[in-house]
Amino acid sequence: MKKVVVSGKTVADAVRLGLTQLGVAEDRVQVTVLEQPVKGFFGLIGAKDAKVEVEKLPDPLEEAEIFLQDVCSTMNLAVKVERTETAEGLTFNLTGPELGMLIGRRGQTLDALQYLVNIVANRYSDTHLKIILDAEQFRERRRKTLEDLARRLADRVVRTRKEMVLEPMPPQERKVIHSYLQTHHAVKTFSKGEEPNRRIVITLR
Structure with a gap:
């Protein structure tokens, strides 16, 4: 239920009734x-109650989740979305079968979907929201893979005395290597x- 039309002795009474019916x-x-x-x-004679329309405003996170579920449904994927708070922001954790389709090669599909989910959420928000999309702990597994790569390449730079230029990476993956x-x-x-062709260079200090 998105909106209701309700009556009350006063406008305030009618609004309270509408809030109760909408549960917000x-x-x-x-x-x-x-x-x-x-x-x-x-x-008494000819008295009329106040009448108001109370409309529920879109919730940014609900709208983002609805969009996400619609995309998954179009792909014939049944997923469950669990919201968790992290230091980096709000995370939508996806669980379900065949999530590899949503992750894509090196997480490219997941990153693209995360970008769209953030656009939808911020369309309905007065403040900037950051939503991280994850599936089957892919983000954590990818972070460990990137840190292993960074360690190996750093050792190679030290051994050969030559700088290493990595393949293009999205900003969040470059951040992992820079931080590590x-x-x-x-x-x-x-x-x-x-x-989208920005690369990390690892060189001697």
Whole structure:
């Protein structure tokens, strides 16, 4: 139920009734007064209650989840979405069969879907929201893979005394490698190039 039309002795009474029916707080609705109350003759004859329309405002996270479920349904995938708070922001954890289709090669499909989910959520939000999309703990597994790669390449740079230029990576993956090597005693990192072909360079300090 998105909106209701309700009546009450006063506008406030009508709004309270509408909030009860919708099951939301007042800051989550838009109220339109359709009719002001009329006291009537001697306070009785011809009296009319107030009438208001109480409309539930879209919840950014609900809208993002609905969009996500619609995409999965189109792909004939049955998924369950669990929301969790992390240091980096709100995470939508996806569980279900055949999630490899949603993850894609090196998480490219998951990243694209995450981008779209954030667009949908922020369309309905007054403040900027950051939603991380994850499936089958892919983000954690990918982080460990990138850290292993960073360690191996750093060792190679130290051994050969030659810098290494990595293949293009999305910003969040570059951040993992930069963070992992920022305290390395012998190498340093920087990025070069333009998106989507921006690359990390690992070189001697």
